[in-house]
Amino acid sequence: MSHDPVEVVQLDNGFRALLAPRRSLPLVASVLWYRVGSRDERTGETGLSHFLEHMMFKGTRRYPKGHIDLLTAKMGGSNNAFTDNDGTAYYFALASDRWETALEIEASRMRDCLLDPSEFASEKSVVLEELAMGEDDPWRPLYQAAESLLFQVHPYHHPVIGYREDLERLSVDGMRAYYDRNYGPNRSFLVVAGDIDVKRTAERVRELFGPIPANAVPRAEALTEPQAQGERRAVVHTPHAVARLCLAFATTRVGDRDDYALDVLAHDLGTGKNSRLYKRLVLDDESVTDVSVINETRLDPGALFVLAELREGASMQKVEAAIRAEIEALVREGVAKQDLARIRTQIRAGFLFQEESALDHALKLARFEALTPGGHRTLDTVLPTYDSLKQDELRQVASRYLTPNKSVCVHAIPSRVEPSEVKARKTDQKRVKQAVTQQGVRGATRPARAKKRIDKAAKKPAKSRKQNGGGK
Numbered sequence: 001m002s003h004d005p006v007e008v009v010q011l012d013n014g015f016r017a018l019l020a021p022r023r024s025l026p027l028v029a030s031v032l033w034y035r036v037g038s039r040d041e042r043t044g045e046t047g048l049s050h051f052l053e054h055m056m057f058k059g060t061r062r063y064p065k066g067h068i069d070l071l072t073a074k075m076g077g078s079n080n081a082f083t084d085n086d087g088t089a090y091y092f093a094l095a096s097d098r099w100e101t102a103l104e105i106e107a108s109r110m111r112d113c114l115l116d117p118s119e120f121a122s123e124k125s126v127v128l129e130e131l132a133m134g135e136d137d138p139w140r141p142l143y144q145a146a147e148s149l150l151f152q153v154h155p156y157h158h159p160v161i162g163y164r165e166d167l168e169r170l171s172v173d174g175m176r177a178y179y180d181r182n183y184g185p186n187r188s189f190l191v192v193a194g195d196i197d198v199k200r201t202a203e204r205v206r207e208l209f210g211p212i213p214a215n216a217v218p219r220a221e222a223l224t225e226p227q228a229q230g231e232r233r234a235v236v237h238t239p240h241a242v243a244r245l246c247l248a249f250a251t252t253r254v255g256d257r258d259d260y261a262l263d264v265l266a267h268d269l270g271t272g273k274n275s276r277l278y279k280r281l282v283l284d285d286e287s288v289t290d291v292s293v294i295n296e297t298r299l300d301p302g303a304l305f306v307l308a309e310l311r312e313g314a315s316m317q318k319v320e321a322a323i324r325a326e327i328e329a330l331v332r333e334g335v336a337k338q339d340l341a342r343i344r345t346q347i348r349a350g351f352l353f354q355e356e357s358a359l360d361h362a363l364k365l366a367r368f369e370a371l372t373p374g375g376h377r378t379l380d381t382v383l384p385t386y387d388s389l390k391q392d393e394l395r396q397v398a399s400r401y402l403t404p405n406k407s408v409c410v411h412a413i414p415s416r417v418e419p420s421e422v423k424a425r426k427t428d429q430k431r432v433k434q435a436v437t438q439q440g441v442r443g444a445t446r447p448a449r450a451k452k453r454i455d456k457a458a459k460k461p462a463k464s465r466k467q468n469g470g471g472k
Contacts, residue, residue, distance in 0.1 A: 014186030028099035028194035029359035047162015086299040096195035107208035184216030194358035237415040255372030261397040334395035
């Protein structure tokens with residue numbers, strides 16, 4: 001499958017722009033992607049990438065506090081940003097007769113973000129409140145416990161939003177040093193998709209970004225996670241009424257051939273009502289109310305997660321045993337021929353759906369450019385790769401990664417909470433939500449709950465500053 005043509009503009013300072021004309025509607029979307037995420041944070045810096053994303057909206061030399069959102073609203077457009085493990089992205093969607101303002105804003109805040117101390121102190125409280133809101137999410141402690149067990153050396157060990165202790169002691173000088181070290185034209189690239197004049201857009205990119213010096217330091221290689229020597233287990237006690245379970249397996253990088261096979265395996269195992277785990281646990285055993293499988297590959301080797309929410313009174317041990325039995329059956333039997341055909345169709349539909357809007361298209365191009373060795377050109381090979389996967393290869397991939405002796409298993413058990421504590425917690429939750437709503441949540445870290453993912457292109461922000469949710 002061949003995608004719309006993309007023109008590449010390469011500047012001497014290392015900056016790169018991908019221009020993707022699409023003139024079906026008078027709209028333009030731009031995505032400025034910085035190759036810096038939580039994997040780039042040093043000891044004591046956890047959460048800095050996400051916090052800096054907030055501060056990028058708090059004023060530059062050219063655009064005072066509030067003007068970026070004000071200008072966007074006056075032009076009838078939208079803007080937002082997100083931070084994840086491997087990158088930070090800022091994006092706009094505007095009408096094609098006014099979209100160039102987005103380029104001017106991005107060029108201004110690439111090196112001229114004010115990082116005002118008073119704004120820093122105010123926004124720190126917002127980030128801490130956002131962290132508190134996340135702690136109340138029933139899936140987050142389970143997911144983070146599994147992630148920290150799975151990645152013990154690699155920086156994927158720590159959550160994108162960071163640890164409270166690091167955020168509390170972070171100084172504005174520390175943030176400025178991080179900004180100077182990581183933000184620059186040589187650690188970023190731009191995607192513009194929609195109703196554009198390619199020649200004029202290329203000229204504007206050169207005018208606005210060409211003079212900015214290549215100040216960012218080269219991206220460091222992260223420590224390689226050593227092979228696990230056995231299963232790792234943990235039990236977490238959470239203030240929720242429902243028990244949950246997570247199994248996790250270390251896998252591969254985004255864009256590797258095995259990654260596509262893992263998408264198909266994840267789909268067969270736990271995506272939708274036709275999946276093995278849904279049939280076994282929800283319909284037959286009636287032991288869980290929800291089950292999902294996430295193939296979360298990343299810039300560095302990622303993981304496959306199996307998450308389940310138990311019915312009241314269900315046995316955690318029996319649910320875990322049933323999940324492992326279905327995984328063993330998948331390794332042994334592979335994906336049935338009729339199921340493989342259905343999964344390919346669903347993957348194709350999901351992949352093509354991500355072309356629907358200019359912003360979806362721009363985000364898809366940006367993700368592939370940032371995370372795969374072939375960059376945006378990988379898009380042309382995605383669907384043919386899925387189609388080329390055979391049943392024998394899927395079995396081999398399943399046996400390679402879904403091994404019990406290298407898995408992580410976390411049980412989330414409801415803790416006993418006194419009525420007075422419940423009342424206090426509800427009061428705190430209301431205060432936290434009010435505080436964050438008033439300030440405006442800029443960035444995010446993780447899905448509010450596990451989302452089902454079936455293709456590389458659909459990986460959207462886990463949670464934006466104005467909305468929850470997300471998926472791959």
